Amino acid sequence: MVGESVNAPYSCDWQPDAGDHTLLAKAYDAAGNVGTSSSVSVEVPAKVTITNPVNGSTVSGVISNFDATFSDPVFGNVKLYIDGVYKAHKGVQDVTDVSISYNWDSTEYADGTTHLIMIRGYTENGKVLSSGISVVTVDN
Incomplete structure (x- = not known):
């Protein structure tokens, strides 16, 4: 009960x-x-927490590692989206901690603008498992 x-x-x-x-x-x-x-x-769904860049943080320069932790292991793909646009992915098998390499140059954006980082896990068949979101502010 x-x-x-x-x-x-x-x-x-x-x-x-x-x-x-x-x-x-x-x-x-x-x-x-x-x-x-x-x-x-x-x-x-599994809980996803983006650990880099952390939600609410300020970013500057080039961010090259986007990290997340999943509450349950992921078998398939993990994809990175910035402001709703697909940027990169990584194939994974039985992992809970994921790091995706992608060079995002925040100097291309105005200071004070906010941006939505999303890391989403997928099964091997392409089914969405869960997503984590982090909103960051640019300050170069």
Whole structure:
């Protein structure tokens, strides 16, 4: 059992591990009768944390390593996007820490501008596993 709630609206907090899960609810009345809901299957993606450049950081010059940590191993590809544009990828097998080499010259952008870095993991069949995001500010 993940949790219980005795007051409407009925809810509970759940911090699942990545992977496939099946959920259902049970209701009990004062006489001890039990009603069970239909089950629902959910897929919880792995958590991705970009460790370089860190979210909220200021960058300058050329950034050449983009690093991320995945909560579960990745088998397939990891891709780097900057401002929504694909920049580079790396094939991986059974890794949780990934470093992608790409030279991003921040001097090509105005100081004070913010940019979205995204690292996304894919299965060997091209299915998206999960993404991590870091927003950085240029200051050269």
